[in-house]
Amino acid sequence: MSAAPALPDSIRVFERGWLSSNNVLLVDDARTALVDTGYATHAGQTLALVQHALGNRALDLIVNTHLHSDHCGGNARLQAHWPCATLIPAASAPIVREWDEARLSFLATGQTCERFGFTGALVAGKRLALGGFDWEVIGAPGHDPDSVMLYAAGPRLLISADALWEHGFGVIFPELDGESGFAEQQAVLEAIAKLDVQTVIPGHGKPFSNIDEALARAFSRLDWLRAEPARNAKNALKVLIVFKLLEVRTMTFDALVAMLESASSMRAAAQQLAPRAAWPALLRDLAGELAKSGALVVNGERLEAPAAAV
Structure with missing residues (x-):
């Protein structure tokens, strides 16, 4: 750098x-x-x-x-x-x-x-x-x-x-x-x-x-x-999940699924990636990828911002 x-x-x-x-x-x-x-x-x-x-x-x-x-x-x-x-x-x-x-x-x-x-x-x-x-x-x-x-x-x-x-x-x-x-x-x-x-x-x-x-x-x-435009949708959904988690610090998977219904940009991104019935599984997969990169922590049914995040 x-x-x-x-x-x-x-x-x-x-x-x-x-x-x-x-x-x-x-x-x-x-x-x-x-x-x-x-x-x-x-x-x-x-x-x-x-x-x-x-x-x-x-x-x-x-x-x-x-x-x-x-x-x-x-x-x-x-x-x-x-x-x-x-x-x-x-x-x-x-x-x-x-x-x-x-x-x-x-x-x-x-x-x-x-x-x-x-x-x-x-x-x-x-x-x-x-x-x-x-x-x-x-x-x-x-x-x-x-x-x-x-x-x-x-x-x-x-x-x-x-x-x-x-x-x-x-x-x-x-x-x-x-x-x-x-x-x-x-x-x-x-x-x-x-x-x-x-x-x-x-x-x-x-x-x-x-x-x-x-x-x-x-x-x-x-x-x-x-x-492959779905890559932009996947990136968008990851960015918006991490952003929200940094704001609220912790949330459940159920709350995250509910966000897809109320936040139209998140919903639009999810629609490009999976049918509605598969959204819970989609979010778990994305959370797993984000956890591997250190962007969040998966703790059972809860997502948490990393302790080091400001």
């Missing part, structure tokens, strides 16, 4: 463990801004991190790359503490304005997010002055159809959210519901490859500078998923 590259003094990354995405704090003489705010249960920690870093200054702006719960779950807490402006992807604006829970992803994934407001929208091609640099908003559908990235040509920095990690990218959620997502993810990776990027700040994991290697891994993984 390579060491994390140095960043400009005006940019600080709070690398978070699951359940939260990374938070990127950008500070200049004009204003302070935070890109993505983590998960709801970590909101107090997010607030404390930002308060400590800013000292006597207030947070002026929140920028959300997309509205999955691990990226916007701290919005409400930060907004309650500071009267900060908030920018969200333009396509998500009507959904948030109405707080349409059928279209927001929180219920669909079995996750939570306190209601928040917004003051403006992020449109592809729009430019933002943050941390002393000029950033271009770039559309990044694939993992999420409304997602955006931020690119600063001067320092050759890309805030990639979940479109590109050092070792992959986020679950391609649209494909679970029969919508196109693989092609969009391919286009986003190709767009990143055309940018002059020295450092990527991902949504999860440390910043990295081995861009070509990361892209090669991402293209290879995408080809593997496209060859």
